[in-house]
Amino acid sequence: MDFDLNDDQRLLKDSVERLITDKYGFDQRRANMAAPGGWSRTMWAQFAELGLLGLPFAEEHGGFGGGPVEAMIVAEAFGRGLVLEPYLATVILGGGLIRRAGDAATQASLLPQIASGELLLAFAHVEPQSRYELHNVATIARQDGARWRLEGDKGVVLHGDCANKILVTARTAGSTRDRTGIGLFLVDVPGEGVSVRGYPTQDGLRAAEVSLAGATGIPLGDPANALPAIERVVDEALAFLAAEAVGVMAAMHASTVDYMKQRKQFGRAIGDFQALQHRAVDMLVLLEQARSMALLATMMVAEDDPVERHKVAAAAKVQIGRSGRKLGQEAVQLHGGIGVTMEYMVGHYFKRMSMIEILFGDADTHLAQLAEGSGVLEAA
Amino acid sequence: MDLSFTPEERAFREEMRRFFRTEIPAEIREKAGKGEHVSKADLITTQQAMNKAGLATPHWPRAWGGRDWTPVQTYIWLDEMQTNSVPAPLAFNTSMVGPVIAEFGSEAQKQRFLPATANLDIWWCQGFSEPGAGSDLAGLRTSAVRDGDEWVVNGQKTWTTLAQHADWIFCLCRTDPNAAKKQQGISFILIDMKTPGITVRPIQTLDGGHEVNEVWFDEVRVPYENLVGEENKGWDYAKFLLGNERTGIARVGVSKARLLRLRELAKLERIGDKPLIEDRHFREKLTALEIELRALEMTQLRVVAGERDRPRGVPNPMSSILKLKGSEIQQATTELLMELVGPYAMPYHAGAEPEGDNDPQSIGPEYAAEAAPTYFNWRKISIYGGSNEIQRNILAKAILGF
Incomplete structure (x- = not known):
């Protein structure tokens, strides 16, 4: 049992952290946000150059064969930088789905394009009625000769407005909440019968509403049973988001402690007041508990048993959600007025944290689901 | 980064589990697991079984029954003890006074106390807190004044856990009231509970139980040799003790x-x-x-x-x-x-x-x-x-x- 990074992982951590420190300050981030599309193609090219875009892929696909720990390292650094680029959408979700559901030929053709930075992907699963249920799919896929045609509306598709291809969940059989009869389809954008309406999200990232009216979709894997692969990739995304949240929380906490040492009122630093020190300590406890669960999710996400794997990913999402909300609110409170402005970083961390809480299910949703099962403690 | 334990560590866990489940009487584990009262006799039985197997004081120096375990082994030992509802060895003995005597005590003190402390033949209690010295422990006032080859101890300790069972008490006493800092005038002294002048008064806690006590010292005469380490260095030993384990x-x-x-x-x-x-x-x-x-x-x-x-x-x-x-x-x-x-x-x-x-x-x-x-x-x-x-x-x- 050890929590140490190996040499390659340390190297990766150093280089990603250096990139964030050098290239992702508050002003640079604001400039990136103002670029066409809401993020920086230059940054994206740098990610490709550093090998980050192919990180989880096999070497034969232009990747580095990185595992969950490598993803965690990137996520945590991206959390600290509040990175705007479509890494989660393209590499973790899009690339993950292609890896877990696609056949060898599809992988060989698409993964290298992700690694090089040419191909941008998005995952369209949310629907107006679905809330957080991955298997709640009303969008229909119908066979039309050799083709599949898709009908339906997808919402809040992360980075859906920049994607060259969107991975769409659609029903090939059964009724809206059945776990079987769900397929995953690749849809080219732009394309006939596809309309995409992009918009910014609260955290400065991007999403889109996607309407499909007879759009052509190419099935990825079994069109009748894509859910297991989807759930696996979403668990990987949960582990990634947990680590990103730790980066966000650690930065908020550090900023708060710093601010408390500098800000003077009543003739002394507000950090001299014990009442405030204790609140900063409680934030530290929230952070460390969240970090522990993010680590556990990272270490368990490669687990073959889907039940055990999901249990830990969901438990991590509960912890991250609860820690993150309280820690974020406290960070804003302890910064005082400056905390509620767009002019200071802490509020932006808070906003990203609040969106991470929502992504792929909030704490209450996962807690309710876990509570149905037999508990999250390991059997002795 | 790896969450798994080595094969040796897994075998170690098995060994600990087997020991706790077979060598500690089931009725004691059951009582402890249900949160029922575990008697003095139960605690002694448990600790003596552990001591016999060399499992009561693994973190002590090797010469006095320590095992030189890795932190992971110590963790596994504790985890198996706790998950199997085994009452832990008496902390006052194995985590507190034992390590202090082993580290700072004289050879005679080690010989006299350590084996008996490990085996719970001596039951220790802790004389630290006082009515006026809780979180601010260094404010303690119980005094020990040297008189020839004896200390004369006066004062009051409180929250003394299980003093009613105790044979001995390890006490922090003020030996230099004029020290520049209040931490500097304190000594660590071992006192036989049977010494004349000691009174134990029970304090009943909210559950109705009798776990804690007040201990009064009235002109209690203690051999000088019962001082641990150096005079007026008691605060350092107390910090060592509290940082242990x-x-x-x-x-x-x-x-x-x-x-x-x-x-x-x-x-x-x-x-x-x-x-x-x-x-x-x-x-x-x-x-x-x-x-x-x-x-x-x-x-x-x-x-x-x-x-x-x-x-x-x-x-x-x-x-x-x-x-x-x-x-x-x-x-x-x-x-x-x-x-x-x-x-x-x-x-x-x-x-x-x-x-x-x-x-x-x-x-x-x-x-x-x-x-x-x-x-x-x-x-x-x-x-x-x-x-x-x-x-x-x-x-x-x-x-x-x-």
Whole structure:
């Protein structure tokens, strides 16, 4: 049992952290946000150059064969930088789905394009009625000769407005909440019968509403049973988001402690007041508990048993959600007025944290689901 | 980065588990698991069985029964002890005075006390807190004045846990009232409880139990040689003592055993037309607590893994997080048990008081009797061993740099 990074992982951590420190300050981030599309193609090219875009892929696909720990390292650094680029959408979700559901030929053709930075992907699963249920799919896929045609509306598709291809969940059989009869389809954008309406999200990232009216979709894997692969990739995304949240929380906490040492009122630093020190300590406890669960999710996400794997990913999402909300609110409170402005970083961390809480299910949703099962403690 | 234990560590866990499940009498483990009163005789039986197998004092120096275990082995030993509801060796003996004597005591003191302390042939109690010296321990006033080859001790200690069982007490006494700093005039002295002039008065806690006491010293004459280490260095030894043995402080295994028990008991209670365990609200509370505990277990493993790179004997300030969160979770398990039990948490079993000749089964389900007393009693966990507010002060200073 050890929590140490190996040499390659340390190297990766150093280089990603250096990139964030050098290239992702508050002003640079604001400039990136103002670029066409809401993020920086230059940054994206740098990610490709550093090998980050192919990180989880096999070497034969232009990747580095990185595992969950490598993803965690990137996520945590991206959390600290509040990175705007479509890494989660393209590499973790899009690339993950292609890896877990696609056949060898599809992988060989698409993964290298992700690694090089040419191909941008998005995952369209949310629907107006679905809330957080991955298997709640009303969008229909119908066979039309050799083709599949898709009908339906997808919402809040992360980075859906920049994607060259969107991975769409659609029903090939059964009724809206059945776990079987769900397929995953690749849809080219732009394309006939596809309309995409992009918009910014609260955290400065991007999403889109996607309407499909007879759009052509190419099935990825079994069109009748894509859910297991989807759930696996979403668990990987949960582990990634947990680590990103730790980066966000650690930065908020550090900023708060710093601010408390500098800000003077009543003739002394507000950090001299014990009442405030204790609140900063409680934030530290929230952070460390969240970090522990993010680590556990990272270490368990490669687990073959889907039940055990999901249990830990969901438990991590509960912890991250609860820690993150309280820690974020406290960070804003302890910064005082400056905390509620767009002019200071802490509020932006808070906003990203609040969106991470929502992504792929909030704490209450996962807690309710876990509570149905037999508990999250390991059997002795 | 790797969560798995080595084959040797897994074998070690098996060995510990087998020992605790076969060598510690089942009725003692059962009593402890249910939160019932564990008697003095039970504690002695348990510790002597552990000592015989070399498992009572693994963290002591090798010459005195220590095992030179890795932090991971120590963690596994504790985890198996706690999850199997085995009462821990008496902390005053094995975690507190034993290591101090082994580190700072004279050869004669080591010979005289260490084997008997490990085997619980001597029962120690701790004379630290005083009415005016709680969190601010260095403000203590019990005095020891040298008179030839004796100390004359006067003063009052309080919150002295299980002093009614104790053969000896290790005391912090003020030996130099004129020292520049209040920490500098304190000595660490061993006192036989049978010495004339010592009075023990019980303090009854909220659960009705007799766990703590006041101990009065009136002109108590103690041989000079019972001083440990140097005169006026007692504060250093006390700090050494309090910094010892932090890995078990979260008591993750204890909470784990309690949560598993709550899950079982919730099948027996009914709410409306179904067992309580099928109640969504209850299940969510239970699950939320399990998640907190799983996170704490990971935090504990991180601290344990980090021990490897830390100088020996220097406490990791992260262990204050274990104390804070661990105490909150332990207390939350007792809250949940009281809620689970419902109306039968209310009867007060006067017979449940000291020494175990009680009859808690007389009213309501047998598991109900301990619910409220444990809830009330366990409020102590966030107060003793450095209150949670003190832990926050430590973290504020040591980790956040305030």
